[in-house]
Amino acid sequence: MRSIDLTAGTWRKSSYSNQDGGACVEVSDDYATVVPVRDSKDPQGPVLVFAEGGWLTFVAAVKGGQLSA
DSSP states (O other), X not given: XXXXXXXXXXXXXXXXXXXXSOSOEEEEOOOSSEEEEEETTOTTSXXXXXXXXXXXXXXXXXHTTOOXX
């Protein structure tokens, strides 16, 4: 597995995160083939890195109501 330098990434909060500071997910769009995801409450913590295609499928499923909490 190769390492990805995430130090220069720009992070944005997901539009599905609530405004009360909870359940906040941040993603970075700065990488061509992967999408890093982190918890905004712990920006120095672990980062999950998804293949771009898998992430797009997941987002489409969320937007389409195919997943529930």
